[in-house]
Amino acid sequence: MLLGYVAYGFRNGLSRSAFTIAGIIAGIIAAFFLAPLIAGLVPVPFLHLGVTVVVAIGFVALGHALGSAIGRFIRRGILSSPLSGIDRVLGAVVTGVVAALVASMVSFSVSQLGVPVLSRAIAGSTFLRIVNTLTPDPVEAFLAQVRGAVVDKGIPLFTGAVEGTPTIPQIDTGSGALNQAAQSVVRITGNAYACGVSQSGSGFVVYQDRVVTNAHVVAGVTDPVIETLAGQSITGTVVYFDPVDDLAVIAAPGLEAPALPLASTLDAGTDAAVEGYPYGGPFTSGAANIISVTRPAVPDIYSDTRNQREVYTLAADIREGNSGGPLLTLDGSVAGVVFARSSDRADVGYAMTMLELEPVTNQAAGLTETVSTGSCIRD
Template sequence: MSRSIHRGGLRPLDAIGGALVGALHVVLLVWLVGGMLAAGLMPGLAGAARDSLMVQIVTERLPPTTAVVGRLITLLDTTDLPPLFAGLEPSPAPPVDLPAAPEVRALADSALASTARIASTGCGAGIAVGSGFFVSPTDVVTNAHVVAGGSDMTVTVGGIVYPASVVVFDTDADLALLHVPGVRAPALQLSVAAPGRGSTGVALGYPGGGDLAITPAAVTASYETAGPNIYGDGLNERSVVEMRTQIRPGNSGGPLVVEPGLVGGVVFGGSRLDANVGYAIGADQALASIGPSIGSTAAVDTGACL
């Protein structure tokens, strides 16, 4: 009888404990999913998540989720690219038509002489290679992750190799500006706004550090989203251009040319979900990041190696 009474007395405690565990699971789920949606994991749902009273209550009282998930993805990722999004990559938008061959040729011809190969040494025994493009006769834009931790930079254009120095190293936007004395290259113009869905263009770059490649591209979406810096830390708003194209390692930093001589974005890299989807940092963000320093010759530190 005493054993029966003892068990019966514990049943209410078991029920309370089970309810508390269930409630904790709900709170953690809201914290993780709601917080990341609000941060821009899926741009179409970000507004609804931010307006949710439950999400607001939970995320105000618990630490931010994005740094935790972003760090986890950085650790598990097998690519050489830094994280672009806070947490998981959003599902790509539906594809749009690529430009016809004559348009591809015209856009490429307007930018070939302005597209450069970037090489950076100083991180281990290897050489980091990427792409870039001139925004003035002596200044080249590329991604910050291409030159991170580098001590010696070179820019190759027109078959000639020039020494270069980094004058802007923006880890939040993943952008860098290199000054290249001794060269006078034709400059491309950065658009004041990111291109909209349906815009067509070409992505230029040096995949694998090899020959210059011309890749047709079409913009499937442009949006503001949140993501960590190139080291996986913090949370920053970023202008992202999603496009139907094939981006390979080494294309990073090259131009997305949307009109003759006009750049709509700085190529970042390919999607981890779809080999036919690539991303660029919006030209509007590039203009804000590096624009004020065009013409500067003062070298800056390139941070730690990735």
Template sequence: MSLNQVDVVLIALVALSALTGYRQGFLAGIAGFIGFLGGAALAMTFVPGILNSFSVGPYKPVITILLVLVIAGLAQGVFSSLGARARAGMGSGSMRAADSLGGSVLSGISVLLVAWFLAVALVAGPPSALTQKVRDSFLLTELDSVMPAQGRTLFSALRNTFDENFFPQVFAGIATPELVPVAPPDGALAGSAVAQGARDSVVEVFGDAPRCKVTLTGSGFAFGKDTVMTNAHVVAGTDRVTVRLGGTDRERSATVVLFDPRTDVAVLKVDNLDAEVLEFVSKPGSRGDDAIVIGFPGGGEFTAGAARIRD
């Protein structure tokens, strides 16, 4: 067993939290935990819908998270105070001692769960020195290996709530995946004529999902006359779908004619799209081949980025 800096910090946090939990007690701790979850669930129900009424642009995910945390924190405080009142009525006997011990255990476990959630979210982002230390953490890796399926399901649900585009992620956990090394992408490709020319074939997709109180956004491309391919999660649960060619043209109504959630593919029929059709190659790309990633990430402006096929 080899501990790194992340493990040391985590051990210190668990110890500090256990001490705080001992003084707070189990009843106050569990009541606060229930209040936090209830407040977060309530906030996640109506906050996204409220923000849709305002022009917050790319800051919507951050604002959503902050508002959810504030509301959850307030609910936690209210419920904790109720639990503290119940603890005060125990006196100073064995019941209070048991409540203190339970609070210590509960607080320690809570820190571990929060650390796991944050670690999984962190390693899913861009690689960095910190993400590597998280992957190398003995405690987090062991915790990840024993985490039940319910925990992973909950994380995926929370991620979908905060992800403005509901982009599906393969849940890989914390352990370092097997990555085949390839050369860095050729940055010049992003500004190439091929990338800019493809703009006339790429559309920005908008899906109104009133039952989920959210507007989904994504990217698609024309692969036939008035026919667009996009991701299924972009149009899932929508009542109305529109597309905008090149991200600058007027919006056109679209109809979903194929929806396959298993492969995350959807096909849209758009009247009078008048887009340049992209053709599929007969031979798939190979490891190390150049590639260009094109679309409207985060519902923003048209973006072209250089890439390279890894596998």
């Protein structure tokens, strides 16, 4: 595919290709941000995914047509000039580079739809894997963050008493232990067709092919997609779903990531790490500090009732997409699971302690029957 675009750029030259590329990029940007919003206007939620795809294709096709028309007009004056050869070479180089970046952007957008067949196709593409490897993480993170601001993936907001000024510690988030743990931290995507929304969160392996995440990440989702840092993509089934304590377990047969070791509940003042996929984007490992361990009354995922839950208050940067990710000790053991961020402080988040998590992990190995994931969560 990439060679085809290089040949296209050489044949048409930079002058025409540049406008065509600009048109395609403009169409992709419009689709990236506007297609989900336009689909949201459709009164039938089940149709949202199809409308999103159709609108996205329409934006890209329109951008290509307009850009190509402008480029064709501009290039007429260059064909007969001495610059024609240089124009062709530059066209090939620039078109190839931009095509690779566009492929990375499109693959990221498609993977966020939570459609198993598409996610598996992207994960299995050698070309896209190479392109994504070469795309700088800051670029992917920026795209994910900007899109997240327009199409909110959602994470529960919680307000708890925080004394003093939280300080996110300086730790080595790239240590050998945390890098090894990262291999068992997964991205989870899925489509809640009844609400017409795509959902994204994080999770971690607790027993062979069993993954723990938050219940709100998979609420209303029947076929969650599990993606590992190594590039494996598997469609799982939910075998445990607790909307009150916001915990779920996904069975993912064939998952190759090893189970993470479990630690005890950490004391206040302890440094830790939060790993996951904020905004559904590239994997991140961030520092955290335990401000306190308390038992507040926490709403269930539908905000219908409140129940006491043992919770860490964290000094940490928690974002949409971190939901369901692990709170790790510095040696890479699980000490909790992230479930919310502060409603009024950007540097405060919340995670459940092992008192809440351990009863679920203890039974994970024996969970085999698919269970209902309840209703999807409407904004």
